[in-house]
Amino acid sequence: MIDHYRCAFASFTIDAEHALIFCHPPALSGFQLRILSPWDESEWTSPTAESWQGLRSHPSYVPPPSFASTLKASLGPSGGQPHSSALGSSIVLYGLTSVMGDLRSKDKVMMGMEGFAVEGRWKQIIGKALGASGSFSDLSPHYWD
Numbered sequence: 001m002i003d004h005y006r007c008a009f010a011s012f013t014i015d016a017e018h019a020l021i022f023c024h025p026p027a028l029s030g031f032q033l034r035i036l037s038p039w040d041e042s043e044w045t046s047p048t049a050e051s052w053q054g055l056r057s058h059p060s061y062v063p064p065p066s067f068a069s070t071l072k073a074s075l076g077p078s079g080g081q082p083h084s085s086a087l088g089s090s091i092v093l094y095g096l097t098s099v100m101g102d103l104r105s106k107d108k109v110m111m112g113m114e115g116f117a118v119e120g121r122w123k124q125i126i127g128k129a130l131g132a133s134g135s136f137s138d139l140s141p142h143y144w145d
Contacts, residue, residue: 005035006044009091016094016101025105030071030095037092039064041085064088071095074129093130100126 012028019026038044046052055061065073074092103126 005038008033008035009038012098013091013094016098019101020097024101026098026101028098029102030098031068033067035067036064037067037070038085038088041087044085044087067091067095071099075099075125096126096129 012030012033015026015028016030040055043052043055046055070088070092074096
């Protein structure tokens, strides 16, 4: 099961990075991933299925939140990511760039239409989330165009 998660996250990050580099909308949205966030590093680096199962069957084990809820939390009013592993944090950054690509393409499609309330506001929300993560805080203004 964890291999399916790894494959899904690898596909998602490659798609998000490709969209970011070549300035096109991503094929996958971060909110389409209906899987759990990579939360505990030891769970993701377990060498065997038995050790992974041992971690999950431990009485103090708390299942991680879904990736979509983690992404939503990073876009929330506090703008910060909930605690997660280094892998989880990097995948959330890819999720933020994916959301940014979606909204940038919608901005271009809706350009000039009156009543488009989201125009411009998404840049502040994404900028706050990216700045809170400590990465991408120095993006140049032309990047958003």
